[in-house]
Amino acid sequence: MPKGSPELTASRKEEIVNACERLYRTMSFKEITIKEIGAVTSFTRTSIYNYFQTKEEIFLALMQREYENWASEMDSIADMNETMSAGEFADSMAHSLEKHQQLLKLLAMNHYDMEENSRPERLTEFKVAYGASLDAVRACIRKFFPKIDDESFIFVFFPFLFGVYPYSVATEKQLTAMREANIGFRMHSIYEIIYSCVLQLLGGKS
Structure with missing residues (x-):
């Protein structure tokens, strides 16, 4: 340095x-x-x-920043609300992740490469930010939905985030291939996908 x-x-x-x-x-x-x-x-x-030392470390730092900013937004949701319905919380979380498309893109495409080609200290710094996002979401679930198992929510929701970007963003080449393959598929927005998942995990009631 x-x-x-x-x-x-x-x-x-x-x-x-x-x-x-x-x-x-x-x-x-x-x-x-x-x-x-x-x-x-x-x-x-x-x-x-x-x-x-590597471009992967730079990308990992970018993803770290995205996690830090998202965790801060989730903390604000918990601080600014005494109660929230499932629909209100799903809406807030969907809007927050909608602003972090870069995070979802990185998760979907290059997560393993970034971690594998970064120094241990850089990886540890990233994991601290990732852990803060887990804690922020966990705190929201415990505060607003005490009857929901927060660990079960985390276990499903965070792996789910890896697949959001490919289902919400596609190139014209990909869309053409799906049409030619006769796949009856409609792209959904990041907001729609996140909102639907969170609502279902919270019991499916708005």
Whole structure:
């Protein structure tokens, strides 16, 4: 790690993660390289290696940030409401994840690669953020739905998130293939998929 203030280090890391996020909106995981990321930062490409050793570590940091932000939103839902119906909670959770499409995309496509090709300390930092999201959702379930087994909810809901992106976003090539294969399938929005799942896990009543 280069010498410098903690603020400078945090700022540089944030700039790198932001650059990666921008590229990922229009490029695939395989297409993005550290060279590509360096080209859209304000410092030299080789400087990136002072902060991240692999591109997978950069993507893992992006997913970590997404989990941290989502956990904060779930904490706010718990803090700002005394009670919630199943429908109200499903609506709030669906809207919160709708804003984190990048998280759902990363979960669906490159989760294993990011973890496998990151240093243990970077992986631990990520797992702390992931754990915070588990705790935030668990706290909501315990507060608003004490009769629901919060561990059973977690056990179903978090693995479910890995499949949300492919069922809500498809390329024209994929859509054409489904039409030609005569698959009677309609794409659903992230909101629709999350809302339906949460409502069912809470008993199916709004």
